[in-house]
Amino acid sequence: MTHLLRRGKATKTALVEDDFDATLTELPLLPRERIWGFWQHSWVNIGLAVATWAFLQGAAVAYYVGVVQAIASIVIGYGISVLLISLAPCMPSVKYGIEQFVGLRSAFGENGARLVMVTASTVLAAAWSAVLAIMFGHGLVTVANQLFGVELSETGTAASLLALVAIIVSCLILARGPVSVEAVCRVIAPMLIVILVGIIVIVFTRNTWSELAALQPLGGASDDGHLSFLLAIELNIAGGFAWWPNMGNLARLSRSSRAGFWPNWMGIFGASVVAAIVGALAALSLQIDEPTQWMIPLAGAGIGVVALVIVCMANVTAILSQGYASMVALKGGGGRVFRMAAWPWLIAVILGPAAIMVFFPAAVYDNYGRFLSWGAIVLAPLCAVQLVDYYVMRGRQLHVRDLFLPPSESRYGYWKGVNVVAFVAVAAGATTYSLLLNPVSYEPSELFRYTTASIPAFLVAGLLHYVLTRVVVQPLGVGGYEKKA
Amino acid sequence: MDDARFDRELQDRLRLVDGPDGSTITVPDLPLRDFLVAVISLSLAIVALIWWSY
Numbered sequence: 001m002t003h004l005l006r007r008g009k010a011t012k013t014a015l016v017e018d019d020f021d022a023t024l025t026e027l028p029l030l031p032r033e034r035i036w037g038f039w040q041h042s043w044v045n046i047g048l049a050v051a052t053w054a055f056l057q058g059a060a061v062a063y064y065v066g067v068v069q070a071i072a073s074i075v076i077g078y079g080i081s082v083l084l085i086s087l088a089p090c091m092p093s094v095k096y097g098i099e100q101f102v103g104l105r106s107a108f109g110e111n112g113a114r115l116v117m118v119t120a121s122t123v124l125a126a127a128w129s130a131v132l133a134i135m136f137g138h139g140l141v142t143v144a145n146q147l148f149g150v151e152l153s154e155t156g157t158a159a160s161l162l163a164l165v166a167i168i169v170s171c172l173i174l175a176r177g178p179v180s181v182e183a184v185c186r187v188i189a190p191m192l193i194v195i196l197v198g199i200i201v202i203v204f205t206r207n208t209w210s211e212l213a214a215l216q217p218l219g220g221a222s223d224d225g226h227l228s229f230l231l232a233i234e235l236n237i238a239g240g241f242a243w244w245p246n247m248g249n250l251a252r253l254s255r256s257s258r259a260g261f262w263p264n265w266m267g268i269f270g271a272s273v274v275a276a277i278v279g280a281l282a283a284l285s286l287q288i289d290e291p292t293q294w295m296i297p298l299a300g301a302g303i304g305v306v307a308l309v310i311v312c313m314a315n316v317t318a319i320l321s322q323g324y325a326s327m328v329a330l331k332g333g334g335g336r337v338f339r340m341a342a343w344p345w346l347i348a349v350i351l352g353p354a355a356i357m358v359f360f361p362a363a364v365y366d367n368y369g370r371f372l373s374w375g376a377i378v379l380a381p382l383c384a385v386q387l388v389d390y391y392v393m394r395g396r397q398l399h400v401r402d403l404f405l406p407p408s409e410s411r412y413g414y415w416k417g418v419n420v421v422a423f424v425a426v427a428a429g430a431t432t433y434s435l436l437l438n439p440v441s442y443e444p445s446e447l448f449r450y451t452t453a454s455i456p457a458f459l460v461a462g463l464l465h466y467v468l469t470r471v472v473v474q475p476l477g478v479g480g481y482e483k484k485a
Numbered sequence: 486m487d488d489a490r491f492d493r494e495l496q497d498r499l500r501l502v503d504g505p506d507g508s509t510i511t512v513p514d515l516p517l518r519d520f521l522v523a524v525i526s527l528s529l530a531i532v533a534l535i536w537w538s539y
Contacts, residue, residue, distance in 0.1 A: 025491065028498050031509065072538035079527045086523075096502075096511050229538065257515040265523070336488065396514055400502045404495060 026333045028400055029097030029252060038259045044250060045267020047189055050196065050275050051318040052135060052311060053128070055291035057239050057272075058279020060368045063219045063289060064228040064235070067212045070280040073229060074273050077236020081380075082269040084458070085240065086261050088387040089248030094260030096400055100248025101333040105403050106480070107389035107465075110410065111417030116382065117333050120245040124375060125326035125350050127364055128242075129167065130357035132315040132322070134365040137163035137358070139292040139312040143305055146296060154290070155361065163358035166312075167351050170319040174327070174347050188317040191310045195295075196278050198307070202298050203281045215284045227449045234437065235369050237454040238376035239276070243268045244383055246325050323350050373439045373453070380454040381429025381461030385422050388462040393469055393481055402480065411480030419479065421468040429461025 022033050036044070061070045089100040096103070101117035108116060137159035141152045152158045203212070222228040247268065251260035282294045295311065296304030327346040330338045338346070357364060364371045390396060402410040407417035414420070437444050437453035444453075474481045502510050 020490075020494075022494070025494075027491070027494055028502060028510070030498065030501070034512075069538045072534035076531050076534055079530060083523055083527055087520075091515055094512060095514060256512050258519060261515050261519060261523075339491070340488075401499045404499065 023253060024328060024331065025339075026099040026102045031255075034097060034253055034255045036253045036259060037255055038263060041250065041254050041259055041263035042266040045263045046271040047267075048246070048250075048321060049267045049271035050189065050193060051321070052132060052192070052291070052314050053318065054272055054275030055279040055282070055294075055311075056131070056135070056368050057236070057276040058281070059218075059283040059289045059291055060235055060372070061232045061276065062280045062283035063217060063369075064222070064232045065217050065225075066215050067281065067284055069225075069229050069232060070284070071277055073232035074236050074276045074280065077233045077238075078240045078269050078273050078276075080455070081237045081240025082243075082264055084383050084387065085244050085247050085268075086264040088383060088390055089244070090251035090260050090264065091257060091396075092386075092390050092398060093248040093252040094254050094257055095396070096398060097252055098398075098400065098403065099252065099329075099333045101329065102403050103248065103390075103398065104386060105410075106394065106398050106412050107386050107419060108422045109412060109414040109417045109419045110403075110407050112414070112419050112423065114333070114335055115418075117329065118338075120379075121326040121329045121334075122349055122353070124242075124245060125322050126353035126357065127371065127375075128322050129170070129319045129351055129354035130163075131364050131368070131371065132318045133163040133166040133170075133354060133358050134159070134361045135292060136166035136312045136315040137161070138290065139308050139315070142292050142296070143308055143312070146301060146305055154292075155366075160359045160361065163361075164355055166316055166319065167355045167358065170316055170323060171347050171351055173316075173320055174323055174351075175344060188310065188313050192314045195307050195310060196275060199278050199282050199294070199298060203285050207285055212281065212285065215287075218283060218287060218289050224449075227444065230449055230452055231369075231444065234448075234452045234454060235372060236276070237380075237452060238372040239272070240268065241376045241379040241383065241454060242372060244379045245329070249325070249329065319351075319354075323347070326350050367442075370439060370442050373433070373437060373442065376454045377430045377433045377439055377457065378426065380433065380458045381426040384429060384458040384462035385425050385465045388465050389422070389469075392466060399480065414473075414478050419473070421473050422465060424468060425461045425465035428464045429457040432460040433457035 022029055058070070058074075061073060065073060089103060092098065092103040092106075093100045101113050104113040104116060107113075138154045140162045141154050141156075141159045144150055144158075145152055217228065219228075247264060251264075254260035254263075279291065282291070282298065283289055286294055286297055288294060288297070292308060292311065295307040298304065299307055327343075327350055330346055330349065331341070390398070399411060402412050404410075405413075407413035433439070433453045433456070435445060436448045436451060436456060469479070469481065473479045498510075
């Protein structure tokens with residue numbers, strides 16, 4: 001994504017190898033290659049944050065809580081996770097100009113970080129692409145039902161086939177290279193912002209604040225309001241952590257640490273919060289949890305269908321953004337295999353699994369909250385391990401040359417390029433999460449009502465990484481940790 | 486990019502990082518004041534929102 005965002009004037013329609021661009025690689029960036037100040041980084045951040053997944057986020061929150069607690073939980077949840085993500089991976093990436101998964105080698109080892117990167121860039125990107133494609137399918141089924149008077153099921157084969165169309169169209173656009181991706185995104189993104197503003201205007205025109213504040217959650221009034229509030233907060237912490245695989249590589253292009261830190265508060269915090277709140281308001285005022293069902297009741301059949309088509313197109317642009325960012329990450333940080341891989345193969349790696357997942361909407365789309373928690377189970381501990389390793393264990397100092405040396409020569413070599421201790425810490429964090437909030441049933445434990453799940457998972461992973469590193473790794477003299485006098 | 490060009494670029498950049506002007510390649514850390522502003526602002530917001538929402 002960073003590549004496409006900085007090369008708006010490119011004239012060729014496919015990636016060209018002779019036009020050297022270090023941002024497409026895992027090379028440490030030179031000062032002249034850091035192209036973003038505060039506002040450039042902020043606008044990119046905002047552009048990525050305002051997407052259709054914010055509607056899903058708002059609707060998921062509205063299932064548990066009413067308007068007031070929805071607003072509070074969205075701000076609290078995103079605030080916590082954005083703060084943590086802004087510290088790691090963003091700060092190491094911006095300080096040294098390094099690709100975020102290259103920076104992760106200091107904590108996980110070269111091969112360990114590559115495993116994390118390939119997993120995050122393929123599994124999560126495929127899952128998110130499937131979610132967006134299914135939303136596309138639902139939207140077009142609604143449009144067809146409205147225009148042609150048919151009664152296609154949103155959960156039927158037609159919706160899945162249309163979702164598959166979204167994936168295929170995305171593949172074709174991606175195959176044409178970054179210029180076509182940018183052209184599509186540039187047209188659709190402003191339209192989506194108009195829709196967001198339109199929803200706010202319509203909701204507040206039809207309802208007073210008192211009426212909105214009195215609305216019941218979509219899941220009905222809960223006997224345990226506190227637990228519902230904590231579940232909503234957890235959803236939003238997980239929603240913020242979902243940005244972890246992408247944000248370091250955006251910050252990498254910033255000219256200063258401040259320009260790499262504060263724009264996250266403008267974009268994945270500010271813009272995501274506003275968009276998710278709009279989603280929650282729409283869901284609660286209509287008492288409908290499916291975003292594609294909001295437009296026609298809100299704006300009428302004519303404008304509503306147009307808005308719905310734009311939302312469908314916006315899902316394609318979000319797939320393109322997600323897919324492109326992941327492919328650039330794979331090409332830049334996936335090692336020789338991915339660096340030499342042809343572009344179509346990378347598209348197949350990212351979107352191939354999504355093309356299958358659209359036929360199983362219950363796995364991701366219908367259970368959005370569970371899907372988010374599957375990501376947070378791993379991402380919160382990953383963030384914790386990197387944060388503790390970089391700030392506490394290494395005092396914000398990395399040896400850049402060693403990040404690129406083979407494991408046998410690097411101080412970050414660990415055991416054949418894998419820091420087992422870091423993975424143990426992540427596993428412990430993931431287990432903690434699972435014990436507090438069952439990722440399959442989404443049933444919280446008794447303790448969850450006091451702790452949430454992501455925060456303890458983060459704390460356990462970070463603490464265990466610290467203890468095991470001090471007790472096991474450091475005495476063995478591996479990992480390049482400075483020995484205490 | 487082929488391996489040879491990548492390796493050449495990497496070595497050039499690592500020489501710059503390791504050289505006496507290495508500090509011009511990296512950017513200074515985030516000032517502690519910025520971190521504290523973010524943490525304190527977020528903490529106050531959380532307290533206010535919890536108070537508002539109950």
